[in-house]
Amino acid sequence: MTSALSGLRERARKNLDPVHYDFFAGGAGEEVALAENERAFHALALLPRVLRGAAERDLRVTLPGARASLPVIVSPTAFHRLAHPDGELATARAVAAADTVLVTGVASTIAVGEVTAAARAVRDEASVWFQLYLHPEQDVTTALVRRAERAGCSALVVTVDSPVFGRRERDRRNGFHDLPPGLAAENMRDLPGAAPGKPLDIAMSPALSWDHLRRLRDVTALPVVLKGVLHPEDAALAVTEGVDALLVSNHGGRQLDAAPATVEALPAVVSAVAGRVPVLLDGGVRGGSDVAKALALGATAVGIGRPVLWGLAAEGAQGVRQVLELLRAEFDNVLALCGGRSPADLTRDLVVARATAATAAWGTSVGPQAVRAGEGSMPW
Numbered sequence: 372m373t374s375a376l377s378g379l380r381e382r383a384r385k386n387l388d389p390v391h392y393d394f395f396a397g398g399a400g401e402e403v404a405l406a407e408n409e410r411a412f413h414a415l416a417l418l419p420r421v422l423r424g425a426a427e428r429d430l431r432v433t434l435p436g437a438r439a440s441l442p443v444i445v446s447p448t449a450f451h452r453l454a455h456p457d458g459e460l461a462t463a464r465a466v467a468a469a470d471t472v473l474v475t476g477v478a479s480t481i482a483v484g485e486v487t488a489a490a491r492a493v494r495d496e497a498s499v500w501f502q503l504y505l506h507p508e509q510d511v512t513t514a515l516v517r518r519a520e521r522a523g524c525s526a527l528v529v530t531v532d533s534p535v536f537g538r539r540e541r542d543r544r545n546g547f548h549d550l551p552p553g554l555a556a557e558n559m560r561d562l563p564g565a566a567p568g569k570p571l572d573i574a575m576s577p578a579l580s581w582d583h584l585r586r587l588r589d590v591t592a593l594p595v596v597l598k599g600v601l602h603p604e605d606a607a608l609a610v611t612e613g614v615d616a617l618l619v620s621n622h623g624g625r626q627l628d629a630a631p632a633t634v635e636a637l638p639a640v641v642s643a644v645a646g647r648v649p650v651l652l653d654g655g656v657r658g659g660s661d662v663a664k665a666l667a668l669g670a671t672a673v674g675i676g677r678p679v680l681w682g683l684a685a686e687g688a689q690g691v692r693q694v695l696e697l698l699r700a701e702f703d704n705v706l707a708l709c710g711g712r713s714p715a716d717l718t719r720d721l722v723v724a725r726a727t728a729a730t731a732a733w734g735t736s737v738g739p740q741a742v743r744a745g746e747g748s749m750p751w
């Protein structure tokens with residue numbers, strides 16, 4: 372992580388209640404998956420190309436129901452009003468100003484209609500996607516979808532890595548179970564089965580199946596992005612089921628702690644999808660070279676979770692904007708240094724495994740091995 376981003380994180384830590392900092396920062400179990408996401412990016416290197424005459428760069432990418440001015444979008448994270456009084460309104464304004472996609476969701480502390488209105492006040496064409504969990508009761512899912520449609524969201528992000536909630540040791544130790552008075556999951560109000568004035572609990576269910584996803588697709592024409600896919604067989608099934616994009620994610624290490632780093636799971640998913648739908652990734656993206664590595668391995672764009680929360684807690688909308696502009700500048704720099712002019716120039720052969728201490732100690736085989744690794748099977 373560059374010092375600019377770690378500076379924002381430190382300012383966030385100072386501003387936040389330590390219990391809320393832990394909620395944002397923490398992961399499940401021993402926080403192995405959380406750490407692995409970042410480590411795995413560092414374990415990869417980029418092999419730059421030279422003299423390719425790429426004078427001008429264009430960072431734009433096209434996504435389902437959205438265009439983004441850079442291949443970095445904002446993944447859904449819960450409860451932004453714990454980070455800043457303006458909450459998701461501040462996030463929406465900053466993301467719209469940066470001209471990329473905000474994924475807002477069921478765990479927002481501002482209702483989705485207000486979030487999209489805040490984004491549109493900054494940019495008419497601002498893209499906002501809505502994240503939800505499939506509810507075992509179809510009428511609850513349908514009501515959430517209608518709410519997102521009415522608000523003008525242009526895609527649904529269905530999170531499928533949460534049949535149950537991950538075991539977060541920090542939250543357990545801190546006794547963090549409920550939002551403070553005055554804050555609520557605003558999108559869960561007035562749903563079928565909710566008591567007047569009281570939001571419904573966000574449901575997670577291990578009973579969900581592809582049938583539930585089919586039922587969702589029966590009630591909406593919005594594109595569907597499936598979030599939390601790691602197994603290549605699930606990726607293939609999802610494409611067969613007609614999803615419009617996949618988001619390779621381990622929920623920022625907050626669900627299955629034994630899950631692989633997302634950038635390590637990405638190549639097999641990309642291969643199973645075989646270009647039929649865009650593949651996105653989130654988890655551990657902290658700088659422009661992480662973005663470039665994920666794109667070179669076949670992602671169309673990446674999402675960021677915690678960096679946005681650090682920016683928001685440090686200085687509201689301005690801080691979120693800083694994070695996005697930092698990533699834009701870093702990614703543009705890395706793309707140029709790799710001889711690329713657009714995200715499509717970041718091809719698979721540019722990514723190699725860094726030599727491990729062991730192979731480095733064995734000496735000469737390191738160079739050629741690293742180059743060969745880019746051509747065929749996965750280097751790790």
Ligand SMILES: Cc1cc2nc3c(=O)[nH]c(=O)nc-3n(C[C@H](O)[C@H](O)[C@H](O)COP(=O)(O)O)c2cc1C
Nearest residue numbers: 395446447448449478530622623654655675676677
């Ligand atoms: C505090 C926090 C809350 C989150 N809430 C949600 C959520 O409500 N829905 C969801 O699909 N993912 C949620 N996520 C996961 C993010 O969408 C994303 O997958 C993850 O944060 C990416 O990893 P990163 O934080 O390393 O960038 C949350 C993550 C964090 C850190």
Ligand SMILES: O=C(O)C(=O)c1ccccc1
Nearest residue numbers: 449477478533573622625
């Ligand atoms: O904390 C999370 O990771 C998360 O996904 C979530 C979902 C619903 C409510 C609160 C948090």
